[in-house]
Amino acid sequence: MTPERRAAHAKIVRPRPDPADVAARNEVFRTQAAEFGLLFRCPDCAHVILPAKRCSLGYPNEHLLHSTNAVEDDGEFMFCKYFEASE
Numbered sequence: 068m069t070p071e072r073r074a075a076h077a078k079i080v081r082p083r084p085d086p087a088d089v090a091a092r093n094e095v096f097r098t099q100a101a102e103f104g105l106l107f108r109c110p111d112c113a114h115v116i117l118p119a120k121r122c123s124l125g126y127p128n129e130h131l132l133h134s135t136n137a138v139e140d141d142g143e144f145m146f147c148k149y150f151e152a153s154e
């Protein structure tokens with residue numbers, strides 16, 4: 068593997084965010100989601116198969132099924148771009 072290719076595959080290591088900052092960002096998100104009636108989780112999606120607790124499109128959905136957070140512990144946003152509100 069060339070050095071250029073190795074560099075392209077190198078994992079970008081970012082410092083872990085302060086858990087208090089992540090919690091604060093998630094609290095703001097939850098407040099605004101409730102205020103605007105934002106639906107974003109699997110249970111509200113047309114693609115979820117609730118009895119089986121899985122996504123009909125086959126996406127990993129563990130986070131979106133069980134969490135009301137938008138930001139994970141590592142500071143990354145978790146959001147499904149295939150979400151479609153069910154009726």
Ligand code: SF4
Pocket residue numbers: 107108109112113114115116121122123124125126127128131147148149150151
């Ligand atoms: S499409 Fe996305 S939001 Fe909808 S069930 Fe699948 S993983 Fe969840």
